[in-house]
Amino acid sequence: MGILRTILLRVVYAILLLVAVLVLNFSLMHLAPGDVADTISQSMGGADQEILDEIRVSYGLDQPFIVQLGRYIANVAQFDLGYSFFYNQPVTKLILERLPATLLLVIAAQIAALFIGVVLGVISARKPNGLSNYVVTFLALFGYSAPVFWTGILLLITFSLNVHWFPVAGMRDVTIEGGFWVHFIDVARHLFLPAVTLGSIFLALYSRLSRASMMEVLGSDYVRTAKAKGLTSNQVVYKHALKNALSPVITLAGLQFSAVLSGAVLVEAVFSWPGLGTLAFQSIIARDTPTILGILFFSALVVIIGNLLTDLALRLVDPRVGGQK
Amino acid sequence: MSPLLEVKNLRIELTTRDGVAPVIDDLSFTLNPGETMSFVGESGCGKSMTALALMGLLPEKVGRVAAGNIIFDGEDLSQASDERLRAIRGNEISMIFQEPMTSLNPVFTIGEQIAEVLRAHQGLSRKAAWAQSIELLNAVRIPNAKSRVSDYPFQMSGGQRQRAMIAMALACQPKILIADEPTTALDVTVQAQIFDLLTDLRKQTGAAIILITHDMGAVAEMAERMIVMYAGRKAELGPVDQIIEHPRHPYTKGLIECVPHIQSDPSLERHDLVEVPGIVPSLREFGKDQCLFASRCAYLTEACLASRPTEKLFANGQSADCWHAEGL
Ligand SMILES: Nc1ncnc2c1ncn2[C@@H]1O[C@H](COP(=O)(O)OP(=O)(O)OP(=O)(O)O)[C@@H](O)[C@H]1O
Numbered sequence: 001m002g003i004l005r006t007i008l009l010r011v012v013y014a015i016l017l018l019v020a021v022l023v024l025n026f027s028l029m030h031l032a033p034g035d036v037a038d039t040i041s042q043s044m045g046g047a048d049q050e051i052l053d054e055i056r057v058s059y060g061l062d063q064p065f066i067v068q069l070g071r072y073i074a075n076v077a078q079f080d081l082g083y084s085f086f087y088n089q090p091v092t093k094l095i096l097e098r099l100p101a102t103l104l105l106v107i108a109a110q111i112a113a114l115f116i117g118v119v120l121g122v123i124s125a126r127k128p129n130g131l132s133n134y135v136v137t138f139l140a141l142f143g144y145s146a147p148v149f150w151t152g153i154l155l156l157i158t159f160s161l162n163v164h165w166f167p168v169a170g171m172r173d174v175t176i177e178g179g180f181w182v183h184f185i186d187v188a189r190h191l192f193l194p195a196v197t198l199g200s201i202f203l204a205l206y207s208r209l210s211r212a213s214m215m216e217v218l219g220s221d222y223v224r225t226a227k228a229k230g231l232t233s234n235q236v237v238y239k240h241a242l243k244n245a246l247s248p249v250i251t252l253a254g255l256q257f258s259a260v261l262s263g264a265v266l267v268e269a270v271f272s273w274p275g276l277g278t279l280a281f282q283s284i285i286a287r288d289t290p291t292i293l294g295i296l297f298f299s300a301l302v303v304i305i306g307n308l309l310t311d312l313a314l315r316l317v318d319p320r321v322g323g324q325k
Numbered sequence: 326m327s328p329l330l331e332v333k334n335l336r337i338e339l340t341t342r343d344g345v346a347p348v349i350d351d352l353s354f355t356l357n358p359g360e361t362m363s364f365v366g367e368s369g370c371g372k373s374m375t376a377l378a379l380m381g382l383l384p385e386k387v388g389r390v391a392a393g394n395i396i397f398d399g400e401d402l403s404q405a406s407d408e409r410l411r412a413i414r415g416n417e418i419s420m421i422f423q424e425p426m427t428s429l430n431p432v433f434t435i436g437e438q439i440a441e442v443l444r445a446h447q448g449l450s451r452k453a454a455w456a457q458s459i460e461l462l463n464a465v466r467i468p469n470a471k472s473r474v475s476d477y478p479f480q481m482s483g484g485q486r487q488r489a490m491i492a493m494a495l496a497c498q499p500k501i502l503i504a505d506e507p508t509t510a511l512d513v514t515v516q517a518q519i520f521d522l523l524t525d526l527r528k529q530t531g532a533a534i535i536l537i538t539h540d541m542g543a544v545a546e547m548a549e550r551m552i553v554m555y556a557g558r559k560a561e562l563g564p565v566d567q568i569i570e571h572p573r574h575p576y577t578k579g580l581i582e583c584v585p586h587i588q589s590d591p592s593l594e595r596h597d598l599v600e601v602p603g604i605v606p607s608l609r610e611f612g613k614d615q616c617l618f619a620s621r622c623a624y625l626t627e628a629c630l631a632s633r634p635t636e637k638l639f640a641n642g643q644s645a646d647c648w649h650a651e652g653l
C-alpha cells in the first residue's frame with residue numbers, strides 16, 4: 001500500500017515536471033531566431049517571403065505563441081513530437097530508434113561504475129593502508145581531471161588503433177551474421193570502450209564515496225554487534241556493513257543520472273555511437289527544432305524515470321526510507 | 326568447583342596519540358558457573374575494555390592484551406585463533422551492549438538478526454532459525470512476538486530493542502552473558518523490567534552473568550560478587566553483601582555513600598547528595614607505581630604515593646588493593 005501510493009504520487013509529480021520542461025523548452029526555442037519555415041526553405045534551396053509565409057500558415061506558425069504552445073503540449077500528450085524536415089521522419093520514430101543505444105550505453109556505464117566503484121571502495125575501506133587505496137586515489141584524481149572526450153580518444157587510439165582489441169566506432173558490425181549470441185558479443189565489444197570512458201568519471205565518484213561511507217559504517221555499534229555474534233569478517237562486511245553503506249552511494253548515483261546522460265552526448269560523438277547524443281548534435285547543427293525539443297523531452301523523461309528507480313532501490317536497501325507506519 | 330572463567334594478571338594496552346597506556350593493569354578474577362558477578366566503577370575505568378577483551382573484540386590496532394591469561398573452560402582465549410574465538414563469540418560467551426538504539430543493524434529485521442546467530446553456530450535451517458527467533462522474542466517478553474519478529478529496529482522502542490539484543494545474546498544458550506550497562510540508556514521503569522528479565526532468564530538458562538553497571542541497587546539485587554574498578558585497576562573484590570556492609574577500600578566507601586536514599590516522608594530534611602571528590606586520573610597516568618586513588622583519598626599517607634598497593638585478602642572472601650584496607 002505504502003509503495004503503490006508513493007509511486008502514484010511520484011508519477012503525478014513527474015507529469016507536472018514534464019509539462020514544465022515542455023513549456024520551458026518550447027519557450028526557449030521560440031525565442032531563438034529561425035524556425036521550421038527557414039529549415040524547409042533551406043532544404044528547398046531558398047524561398048521568397050511569400051512561400052515562407054505560406055509555410056508558416058500551413059504549420060500554424062502565424063498563430064499566437066500561447067496557441068502554438070498549447071497545441072504542442074496536446075500533441076506531445078499523444079506521443080506526437082512533430083515532424084523532422086531535416087530527417088524527413090516523425091520525431092518520435094526518430095528518437096525511439098536512437099533511444100535504445102543511448103540507454104544501453106548509459107546503463108552499462110552506470111552499472112559498471114557503481115559495481116567497480118563499490119568493490120574498490122569496500123576493499124580500500126577494509127585495508128586503509130593497502131594498495132587499493134592508491135588505486136582509488138589515482139582513479140579519483142584521473143576521473144575528476146581528465147575530460148571525457150580526451151579519455152575516449154586515448155582509449156580509442158590505444159585499444160582500437162594500436163592493438164585492435166576493440167572496434168573503432170559504431171554499435172554493430174553489419175557484415176557479421178549469426179544468431180543472437182554472435183550479435184550480443186558484437187554489440188558488447190563495440191560497447192566496451194564507450195562504456196568505460198563514460199563510466200570513468202563516475203567510477204571515481206562512487207569509489208570515493210563508498211570508501212568513506214564504508215569506513216564510517218565499519219566503526220558503528222551494529223558492526224561491533226555483528227562481530228560479537230561470531231560472524232565471519234566477510235559476513236560482517238558484505239552483509240551487515242555493505243547494505244548500510246550503499247544508501248549514500250545509490251542516492252549519489254541517482255543524482256548523477258542527468259550528468260551521465262549529458263556525458264553520453266560527448267562519448268557518443270567520440271565513438272560514433274548511434275544514440276540520442278549523436279542525433280542531438282546533428283539536429284542542433286541543422287537547427288531542426290522539433291527534433292531538439294523531442295530529445296530534450298526524452299532526456300527529461302529518462303532522468304525522471306531514473307530518479308524514480310533510484311528511490312525504489314533505496315527502499316530495497318533501507319527500510320527506513322519512506323517509513324512504514 | 327572449578328571456575329568457568331579465570332582471568333589472570335590481565336593487562337590491556339591502548340595505543341593512543343600520547344603513547345601506550347595500560348587501560349587494564351594486572352586484573353585477576355574468577356567467575357563460577359551460573360554466578361552473577363558485577364563490575365562497578367566510574368566512567369572510563371576500563372569496564373567495557375575488560376568485557377571486549379573477554380570477547381576478543383578489543384578495537385583493532387588500538388587495543389591488545391599485553392599480558393596475562395583469559396582461561397575459559399580450560400582454554401586460554403588470549404592465545405586462541407580468530408576462528409576459535411568466532412566459534413565462541415555469540416555461542417558460549419555473548420554480550421549485550423550499552424547502546425540499544427544503535428547496536429542493532431537498522432536495515433535487517435529483528436528476526437533475521439536473531440536467526441543469523443542460530444544459523445551460524447547451531448547450523449539451523451532458515452525456517453527453523455526463524456521459528457526459534459519467535460520463541461526467543463517470546464522469552465524476552467516482547468508482546469506479539471509472531472508479528473514483531475519481522476519488524477525493523479526503528480519500529481521498536483529502546484526497551485524492546487534491548488530485549489531483542491538479550492534474545493540474540495541468549496539464542497545459543499551461552500555459558501557467560503556479558504551485560505555492559507544494559508539499562509544505562511533506558512528510563513527507570515524499563516530499567517527495572519530489564520533487570521527482572523535478566524534475573525528470570527538467568528534462572529532458566531543457568532548462564533553466568535558479568536553485569537557491568539552504575540546501578541548499585543541492581544548490583545545488590547542481582548549479583549553474588551562484585552569487583553570495584555578504579556583507573557584500570559581492581560580496587561576491591563568480594564561478596565556483594567559483605568562489601569556493602571563493610572567496604573575495605575576508600576573508593577568503594579565513597580561509591581556506596583553516593584547512592585541517594587529515597588525517603589518515605591518527603592517533609593523530612595533531605596540528606597545532601599554525596600560525591601567522591603576529585604576526578605579520575607587521565608589514561609596517561611594509569612601506569613604509575615602508586616595508588617591512583619591517592620589524590621582523592623581521605624586516608625592518604627606517604628605509603629600511598631610510594632608504591633602501588635598490594636592485594637589484602639580477608640577471611641570472608643573480600644580483597645582490597647589499599648595500604649589501609651585493614652584499618653578501614
Ligand atoms: N577506541 C579507543 N581508542 C582509544 N582510547 C579508548 C578507546 N576506547 C576507549 N578508550 C579509552 O579507554 C578507557 C576505558 O574505556 P572503557 O570504555 O572501558 O570505560 P568504561 O569503564 O566502560 O566507561 P563507561 O562507564 O563510560 O562505559 C577510557 O579512558 C577511554 O577513553
Ligand SMILES: [Mg+2]
Pocket residue numbers: 372373374423505506
Ligand atoms: Mg563502558
